Amino acid sequence: MLHPTNRRSTILVPLPRSLYFVGRCRTLHRSPHNTLRWESRPVIRYALTVVIATLAVLSSSLHAASPVYYFDLSELHQADLKDPAQAQRAWDVMHLTSSVQGIVNRNRSTLFVRFSPNPDDFWWNHLRSEGEWLHNRPVKQIGSITELLKVFQSQLKGTVVYDPRVPATSNVASTIAGVESRVCLRYDPSPDSLYSQVSHSKLSFTANEYRLMNDDGSVMFDATASPTSDAESPDVAKRVASAKCNAYLWAKERYLDTGMVSKSELAYYIDLYWLRCAGNSSVLNSTVMNHDYFIANQSFFTDLHVWEDEAPVDDPDQPVGTDTETLTQLLAAMKQQADGNMYYMGGFIPWAYKYTNYGPAGSHHEPVATEWKLVKMLSANNAILDADALGFSGMANASFYQHHPQPEQYPLQNKPTLERLQAEGLVDADGKVKPATYVAFYMGDYDSAAWFHHHVPLLWSDEAHGKIPCGWAINPSLDRRAPHAMYYARTHAAASDYFMSGDCGAGYINPGEFANTNHADESWQAWIDLNKRAFHKYDLSLTGFVIDGLAPRMDAAGLGKYAEFSPDGIGTQGVYDSALTEQALREHQLPVVPMATDLYGEPAEAGKRLAELPSGQAPHFLFVRTILKTPSWHQQTAEQAQQHRDIKFVDPYTLFLLYRLHHCP
Template sequence: MNNYKFFTLSKHTYSGLYVVNQKIFWILIVLFSIVSCKKEGAGGIGMFDLKYTLTYDLKDKGQVLSLWDDIHTISTLQGVVNREEPRLFVNYVVESGIEIDSYWWNKYRQQGEWLHGKDTIVYNDIVTLIEAYQNDFDGVVVYDSDIAATSNVASAVAGIENLIAIRYDKSPGSLYDRLVAKGPKLPVKVWLIHEDGTPLFSGQGDIPGTNRKSTGSIKNDPYIWFIENYMKTNRCNGKFGAYYIDQKWRENPQATVVNHHTLTNHDFFVSKRAFFFDLSPWGDEPATDDPEQAVGTDLATLKEFLSEAYRLNKGEKMCHIGGFPAWAFKYTTHAGGSHDDVPTEWEFSRIISAYNAFKDADAIGYGALANASFWQHFPLEEKYAQKWVTQDELKKRGYLTEDGKVDCENREFMIFYVGDYDASSWITQRTPTIWDHPDRGKLPLMWSISPVLERRAPMVMHNFRKTATRNDYFAAADNGAGYLMPGMLQEPRDISGLPCGLDAWAEHCKKYYDKWGLSITGFVIDGYAPGLSSKGLDCYASFSPNGIVPQKVPLTLLHGNMPVLRSDEDIQQEPKEAAQRIAQRVADRPIPFHWFRNILKTPGWYVEVMDELDKINPNIELLDAPTFFELYRIWLKQNPDAANGGIPVQ
């Protein structure tokens, strides 16, 4: 790294400092004396490289434990010390051979950027790191290695109580041994296990520390304990929840990419004093990780979490849930359940939406995200405007006749939903390989990105806008400023019994759409929820006036002045096959406007598809988003049957 003052700390050197030379010795002493102060500007930004854990043997249980312990403890430390200022940064996530955290760090170390000139202190040892920040947290929450759910409860408690989470393990050399039993002997403020190592939770009798009877599930009882002690006492922040896998990950760490323990994702939610959970959304079978529980126990606890969050938010604010069903590990056919992956995704979305909650979908594959607690302090601009097209411009470009009619003769208009960018982790990991592709800008593309991702990945969102070409236009991803199923906001809400949540959703979305210059919602996943009612469409018209693309609507519709187009197929094939399928769908459809969804495709893929498509049907035109939706709106006004939803779906 360049352009900054660089120091290294190690526990094996004088006062923890590596003395570069005597000339600057006293400067280093002064820096060390203030490194534990709470002002980032005084001591510099702490740096710690966690990539050593990527070399661990995942078949070795001891190394898996060490990986888990180091990353979990450091992530909770980050959440606490980065709450008010950006003070601790880690390097961990690697994708396609690219060190993602270094990629973003280096981008904003450049001249004139946010991190330029900031002092840093590099820590090479986890104990030294913890000791350096010891004055910034109040102690430790210790959790039970044998009760998986306690790791998530520990993260939640850490955020609320200003603690770091450490797994109980008296083995010589364990992190607990080095930090609690020995070394700095950090004080334990909350025990989620008895001090002698016996379980605090048994799944029987009364739940300790509460007036509640056991759920009969040793998995669920710790969550009920948390709800009683932190949510019902109004100590938890109901605006944020974290849905990440618990310690069960250690039983099958090779089920997918190694970083999908998603422990690095905890830091942001620790900083927000969020609740953490890992529960099945299914009410028709026991959770696959707790097969002895009564059917529906996980679902009941999930609903209690969501109900309490709704109460804390007074029904006025939406709850932002980071995470996604860990389908490779739990709750699906992959783990012995009866439900497939997408149905599990949709059922979870259906449930949380009934309580005014949405997810920031850190899904398997690219689900790991580090340093969100650090980047949350990135200074965004007040607004990022986008220009809409005028009818005069459409006439000059030959899309409208002189009398204002859409010229559809021998023309088929098409747009790609360039997605799925509904997760902070996905946009952070895939920018180098997708956004930075040299073919970006050759074609008009509608990049569909959830604006609420500015909370955890503001530096990515800013970079998109500052490096966009004239052919890059932005719409909101599914299903607005967050991924929920809007039909579940509409009354009646059988799952929750709560009043209509459409106003809360509209208010939430409006501020993000306004800030990011958005007026199109590129896709609305209805899933297992009801389709949008007239009130639901009114809701979207209030913040997405230039168009929406839901699943459960007529083929064409004009709602007030908002164009509504029914979504069509996902196109994920190789370019030649993709072009053939697009051409076939265009030929089959009775209207001249066509939408296709694509997931994590590079600009080069789109160029190849369009080259192939031109060979099959040169009358198909790929349009920029404003042109597509404005032409569609004008066409709807000129075709009453289409505007009223009268054209049958093919």
């Protein structure tokens, strides 16, 4: 549909992703809503409108008629990962497939991989049902790796072969795969390896092989640091005493510093070191199937330690702090490339395998503290985290789902008003809150596309869904990789579903860390701009949980900035100074409510603990966090709590409005 939008007669033309290249023209520009925008004289504008609209319709028709290729890899879950040969084969197949998928799904949804029957089967069946996105798309089955490569060989420009002696080269290979449309292969010359199978296949692209090792087979990246005398040479001066870090620094110079990778997205996933841990892992938690989205979007991949006081378990001989210094350089380079905007990082600390004190992971730092250290580093460099944490860390097909259409806005119809609260008997005619203990659930933690994608089918099909107030804490940034799940959640919402952001707004970040940088004003503005767009799209006005972690808590100015996009309030990890929260209420009408507790366990136990929470003089307000719990669990927990204490359970928006009315009438 064509429609004028302002006094200058600007025309907005919806344009399929397959035609976005047109936006590079000097007179056409990409708009924030996947449209093209231009101004011109009426006759020329009309002619261009007709041409572009025709192209858009033709492209959409061709896309609707084009087949979806379906490749079943679910048998990989049966591999005995304690057998090194089976673990290697599983990794190799996943890495090759995710690189192919990222390349061929870059501009349209072409290849779907059945990796985990739950939830892949749900999404596949739902999206192909009548009236849904893929309903009219024909399906073609792919039966083997050989067939996969044959079908898509015209889109594959070569292979990138990485060195198992330097595990970090697997992530470097994924970076190169995205930039150069190459298939990722682990070097293994044994006759039955996937590398040998592909190299000897005589497919057109296999002749163009790029090896991350020297021509004579020796390692390309070693642990030799540059001598001080070579500091004048930029190619030599950046070498450090770590093969792992040298691989990433090499990739940084060639792909990140030159602007060849994405300026808005970064990937942080475990490298080939996973093979050393595979016997105590699963193919899902290898997270190599998560690479497809970031390869499609030409992202830079990394996996580095965050603690500067120790060497990592995967590179114990490096000088202490080398990993952390390298990561700092990468994040700073991404910040510079992002041109003042926030950028996005997918992934998480591989806490069961590296960088923490969990089992063999080799650190003396706790997993949560290590998570917080990573987020603190990201926040200092204007990055938000999409936190694919173990054990629901694996997610296939994000490169496919990224093309799922979305409306410009998802309206939230059920926000409470003073009149409604008076009608419900929670507020009297004079605007005073009735004495009671009010409790609302923060239902999280949906700060990971992988977790969200996995759990939406389970939560929305729960028997209590729609019967109780549900306060879903979902980060808007998840729509990059899980727009299908976001669309499903919002279009299948019941009247009792309430949506707020998770931690800490549009994405996971420590906003208080901005104060520790020399660009605080610029970072705050980038954060505000991102959140205003996201909160408008999802009709949000409540931030469920601000995590401070290892960063400073926000000051009065920071709370004032949150009031610009989250006027109905913020929940906090810790208790803020009462004078500060009173100032936020007085100056910005912003309720700041600390999280009362985290609830877990069986409903009887959780309900009893909830009823035992201390309360002050009524009315009292308790905001309570849960993680991945069903509506039924919340219903049963509330019933158990009410057996011990008189509690009124409300939705989060009601709780925060009651808090404001009571403290700032």
